[in-house]
Amino acid sequence: MPGTGSSPPDKEPDTICGVCLSYPPSYDAAVVAVDYAPPLDHLVLQLKFSARLPLAPWFADLLRDAVLARPGLPLPDLLCPVPLGPSRLIERGFNQALEIARPLAGALGVALHPRLASRQVDTRAQSGVSPHERAENIPGAFAIEDPDLVEGRHVGIVDDVMTSGSTLEELAATFKRFGAARVTGLVVARTPPRA
Template sequence: MRLPRWRPVWWRPRVQCLLCGAMADQADLPLCPGCDDDLPWLAGHCAICALPLPVAGLTCGQCLHRAPAFHRVETPLRYGFPVDALITRFKHQSSAPFGRLLAQLLARHLRHAFDERLERPDVLIPVPLSRQRERLRGFNQAALLAGWLADPLGLPVDNRLLRRVQDTPAQQGLDAATRKRNLRHAFAVADGAQVEGRHLALVDDVLTTGATAQFIARALHKAGARRVDVYCLARTPAPE
């Protein structure tokens, strides 16, 4: 019979950083301190839509002109190198470890925000993907992210509350007006969904123009939701 290997009480397994290969300090986060520090963390940003701004605590002109249907966007990162490459590999090359790493960073950000009195939602809702695109990709990245967030945040996930009722072209590379036209009738609240009076949090990978979140939040409010927040991995800067 093989005896278990003895280890000191303080011993814990170490993992390699996914970005540079160095040893990570935390066994449950495959990121070394140097790479952690060098990520494009979101500093100054709009207090509502998280658009990167030069100064913290401001509201961007678009949100001042017309407040969005969602209450608040929470995201830890700007969409820039190397986060853009990690999200691309996660979504389009099925590199789940990169998606899980980014989800861990988002969970860390949200736990801190909850400690700072951000209101906790009742449930996480992944943005649904069209059936055709999900079949081609093999998974819905938003559903995976919501599942990875559920345990560390202690929140349930509802994959059936929202339906994608209309397939639309890929949003990447489209301007704001075209995105809005594409999404006008793309989403619906499922029949019998428990929405009335609830605080819901949409989960997605990147917020660009906010058109997807806007149309979904509007539908959820129409169905009786009390508050809709958006949790995403990264926020794109304003176009030049």
């Protein structure tokens, strides 16, 4: 997978890593605003686990800037935040991806569909499983609530953190099964690849 602000199959050979060339992901591009590293990683954790909701618009601004810094990248037709499972949503009281997606949708002028996808399986938190278990934790987790809205459209998936890419991959594959023409991941922070 390419680094910050990069995209897998966007036909930019100098930004596509060997893994993406060997195993093309279901999403067509991924835009990442920052590395998940100090001090920003602590701010992401404060939003997610300490309900510091005023950070969400700031993260949306970072992500908007990363998107607009790529003028050749088409904007999605609609945005969908990565959904939380019911128990995690009750426990947390909010979905951090949705809190970021709201101001991002306004800033980009793209329609937000917060319930376009749902999590039909209450998976373990990806942050709580080892890297090699992440892909096994998420298959079949998502359902699309309005397939007609997806067919032939460019869907932007909004999330706070991308580590292994398993969540983005599974949700993108689900959208593609329902006829999405293109899927772009819009992620605030990405765990830097290990050297």
